[in-house]
Amino acid sequence: MKNSNTKSAALSALSQCSATNPNLTSLFTKYVDKTSVSSWNSVIADLARNGDSLEALRAFSSMRKLSLVPNRSTFPCAIKSCSALFDLHSGRQAHQQAFVFGLQSDLFVSSALIDMYSKCGYLVDARTLFDEIPQRNVVSWTIMFTGYVQNGLSHDALILFKDFLKEESETEGEKEAGIDSVALVSVLSACSRVSGKGITEGLHGFIVKRGFQGDTRVGNTLMDAYAKCGEVGASRKVFDEMDEKDVISWNSMIAVYAQVGKSAEAMELFFALVRDKNVHYNSVTLSAVLLACAHSGALQVGKCLHNQAMKMGLQETVYIGTSVVDMYCKCGRIEAAKRAFNQMKEKNVKSWSAMVAGYGANGLAKEALDVFCCMNSSGVKPNYITFVSVLAACSHAGMLDEGKYWFSAMENRFGIEPGVEHYGCMIDLLGRAGRLGEAYNLIKKMKVKPDFVIWGSLLAACRMHRNVELGEISARKLFELDPKNCGYYVLLSNIYADAGRWDDVERMRLLMKNRGLMKPPGFSLVEIKGRVHVFLVGDMEHPEHERIHAYMEKLYVELEEAGYMPNMTSVLHDVNEEEKGMSIRVHSEKLAVAFGLMNSVPGAAIQVIKNLRICGDCHTMIKLISKIRKREIVVRDSKRFHHFKDGCCSCKDYW
DNA sequence: TTAGGGTTAG
DSSP, X not given: OHHHXXXXXXXXXXXXXXXXXXXXXXXXXXXXXXXXXXXXXXXXXXHHHTTOHHHHHHHHHHHHHTXXXXXXXXXXXXXXXXXXXXXXXXXXXXXXXXXHTTOTTOHHHHHHHHHHHHHTTOHHHHHHHHHHOSSOOHHHHHHHHHHHHHTTOHHHHHHHHHHHHHHHHHTTTOSSOOOOHHHHHHHXXXXXXXXXXXXXXXXXXXXXXXXXXXXXXXXXXXXHHHHHTTOHHHHHHHHHHOSSOOHHHHHHHHHHHHHTTOHHHHHHHHHHHHHOTTOOOOHHHHHHHHHHHHHHTOHHHHHHHHHHHHHTTOTTSHHHHHHHHHHHHHTTOHHHHHHXXXXXXXXXXXXXXXXXXXXXXXXXXXXXXXXXXXHHHTTOOOOHHHHHHHHHHHHHHTOHHHHHXXXXXXXXXXXXXXXXXXXXXXXXXXXXXXXXXXXXXXXXHOSSOOOHHHHHHHHXXXXXXXXXXXXXXXXXXXXXXXTTOTHHHHHHHHHHHHTTOHHHHHHHHHHHHHTTOOOOOOEEEEEETTEEEEEETTOOOSTTHHHXXXXXXXXXXXXXXXXXXXXXXXXXXXXXXXXXXXXXXXXXXXXXXXXXXXXXXXXXXXXXXXXXOOOHHHHHHHHHHHHHTTOOEEEEOSSOEEEEETTEETTTTOO
């Protein structure tokens, strides 16, 4: 009796201690009854539960050294620790031992093994074991669903789910079968990865029929699944109809909005969450809202969130740190990004890539390459995305030799096969350097199918260097790949116009008219006092549009006195000079800059975000404004940043 | 007395 009390006291001490101090070795040797298997089981389970998998495996190994016989409760915990560590070697050893002790076909043991194999990427072994289980329950099915999903085979997970339903209907009334909420979450996460609207809707119906629609976690995953197949409205409906929303419900919905670029909705929902006294937001929430700030250039809100993260002691963590860095980069505040980056205690490949991309997009290619070199010497391996950032940095600065060097090193030294994004950067670099033939040859040699970005870069380069022949080839491809995008028709038309081929210009105009194509409307965003204002080209909707247009008239007089001449080369040639002048005067970035000038104190910097690329005339004009009004103006277009100061731009007129 | 799931950054 006394002995058992001591033991339970020891175990309770161990269990309390493990929450704060995972290193239990000393306590272990001191208290635990080393001859009792159940003591060891408790210790291993406790360690595994607290995430100290390495210590759990050590305990398992110590136990074996004492020649104690592990039982059906020992193995699942030990194997779970192998899964958590992705330690296939120890996992296989545990498997062998379980086999020796005749426990391989125990449902709990085999389930843990299936999970271990699939987490280590050995899905075939996992499936073999799964097929050998005489009587599967919903947990073993769920492990197998999740195994497929986590190994990128979500479609197979859905096929398996059909098998499950079949078996469930055959064994109706028996306890083992029967779907539960965990299994549904797993299947829904497969749906979200195959992006099938029909499947998601079907499963939604099933969820309602089986009475799981009130389950918060099922609802959370359903929202995500709808969003991933493009049904953001359906996600919101699920969110609104949820009886109980937890922080993950809010985070999921905010993240959905942030990821699809609905920044205003993401922020609105975040403010609603802040008002909701029942749920406290966390680092995941901040990460998602920071993404919304990055997209919409909401620097003021972004700064507040950064402050909040610091108050919560999160700014040094990888997720938040990277989100903050990305936000500052995308808001054009590279110095602030650098400070946040330097403060991060731990940096992973995404943090480094964000910084490389940030420098590149802000025209600081040398700094981008320096950071990239630091990354290499710090031992973090670059990945596919890192090289997109590196090559994009070279392309933004026209650094052809460096671009070529890293493009070849990427494959030869780092073993990363180039994808369309990498080729896109190279075509852009070669094309703009006037090496059109070389660019075309590279396209012909590509291992992946060239997409519209590739041909679009070549077409733009053909316009720049007046190459009709290659321009026609590129445009023909583009009309097939992306027939509704009128930008290509305009570019080709401009190429013809430059060559004086007016019949072809007319042919293009008719083609566009017959196909009913319209130029996508350009819009710009500017943040004033924490509120983001949207301007469309020729905007008459903004409540202050009359004041803005009056202000612009005055501005034009000043600009013309300073030598401004409208430059209309980027306007379609078929409109007359006067119309061209009018439409170019109301480009959204001009309106946004004017609004920024009107609503900020002299000397304050202005920041504008644009959905399309900036046109030559706006570029010239904003340079001049920065000089005559002594303002720093930052414009982020769809490709990069332009920092205007004292009549110059950071892109050095290369974009 | 042991096995399964949902939200975040490049």
